[in-house]
Amino acid sequence: MRRRVSLALASGAAFCAAAVLAQQPPPMPAPPDVKVETVNVAPGIYMLVGRGGNVGLTVGSDGTAIIDDQFDDMAPKLRAAIALLSDKPAKFVINTHLHGDHTGGNDQFGRAGAVIIAHENVRKMLGRDFVNPATNEPVKARAREALPVITFADRAALHFNDDDLEFMHLPNAHTATDIVVRFRKANVVHMGDCFTGGFPFIDRNTGGTLDGLIAGHETVLATVDDSTKIIRGHGPLGNKAELQAYRDMLVVVRDRVLKLVKAGKSQEQVVAARPTKDFEEKYGGANFNAEQWLGRAYVDQQASLKARRQPSKP
Numbered sequence: 001m002r003r004r005v006s007l008a009l010a011s012g013a014a015f016c017a018a019a020v021l022a023q024q025p026p027p028m029p030a031p032p033d034v035k036v037e038t039v040n041v042a043p044g045i046y047m048l049v050g051r052g053g054n055v056g057l058t059v060g061s062d063g064t065a066i067i068d069d070q071f072d073d074m075a076p077k078l079r080a081a082i083a084l085l086s087d088k089p090a091k092f093v094i095n096t097h098l099h100g101d102h103t104g105g106n107d108q109f110g111r112a113g114a115v116i117i118a119h120e121n122v123r124k125m126l127g128r129d130f131v132n133p134a135t136n137e138p139v140k141a142r143a144r145e146a147l148p149v150i151t152f153a154d155r156a157a158l159h160f161n162d163d164d165l166e167f168m169h170l171p172n173a174h175t176a177t178d179i180v181v182r183f184r185k186a187n188v189v190h191m192g193d194c195f196t197g198g199f200p201f202i203d204r205n206t207g208g209t210l211d212g213l214i215a216g217h218e219t220v221l222a223t224v225d226d227s228t229k230i231i232r233g234h235g236p237l238g239n240k241a242e243l244q245a246y247r248d249m250l251v252v253v254r255d256r257v258l259k260l261v262k263a264g265k266s267q268e269q270v271v272a273a274r275p276t277k278d279f280e281e282k283y284g285g286a287n288f289n290a291e292q293w294l295g296r297a298y299v300d301q302q303a304s305l306k307a308r309r310q311p312s313k314p
């Protein structure tokens with residue numbers, strides 16, 4: 001069942017990161033000192049770290065394919081990093097979700113002939129004009145060549161470089177467009193922004209929910225083992241133990257927030273109660289601070305509770 005994407009404005013929540021994470025990549029030039037760091041994850045598989053989301057790269061006899069492509073102005077730098085490993089340009093671009101720091105390079109890679117693959121909601125959402133509820137600014141649809149040309153609802157696979165890249169949709173998690181990419185043979189997973197080094201950003205404006213994010217973690221945890229390498233959307237290379245710890249943190253904070261919401265506390269009271277306190281040292285430094293996340297978690301859990309109390313009619 002597909003839930004309707006809520007466009008409700010989360011009142012009082014912090015939106016300072018919204019511009020960075022909006023669908024349209026912002027037109028800021030890459031600072032000249034941004035270098036792309038190439039991390040070897042497994043034979044023929046790399047993580048490219050630059051500005052924006054971490055990029056997954058596979059290099060082999062079929063050529064090259066990338067998972068996410070950062071911002072538009074990073075595309076030449078990503079291309080240069082790929083060229084150090086292969087004389088073949090990216091044949092496929094797989095988008096983990098719609099955000100501009102993961103899809104901003106689509107225009108350039110698409111124009112150069114790469115086939116873009118993503119969940120069907122990425123194409124739907126990037127392909128239409130809309131008003132950003134965070135800023136009330138109209139946002140134009142992305143260029144035709146930036147849109148995924150192969151889309152799927154639940155699962156798909158790409159048989160490339162002697163591996164099977166398995167794509168699985170994680171419904172209403174970080175957004176309503178997320179997929180996890182698994183290299184079945186190499187035992188490498190790219191989780192996009194469903195797993196980062198800091199507190200999560202749950203983008204309600206594009207269908208993200210905390211409960212969905214936790215469910216997504218549980219889905220992925222069931223497919224990985226102790227030797228799986230996990231590429232986060234942002235942050236260092238991870239593993240199963242770290243993913244498990246992250247999921248456990250989400251559950252503890254969710255349950256604490258829900259308890260406060262059920263007790264009728266206001267958003268300000270929930271933030272002041274600091275239900276993230278024992279996790280702030282580990283996760284509070286990157287992406288979103290505890291206050292920003294708690295503001296969003298409050299709105300999220302209030303909506304979740306309301307939905308459970310008033311189930312929609314069949």
Ligand SMILES: [Zn+2]
Nearest residue numbers: 021097099193
């Ligand atoms: Zn994102």
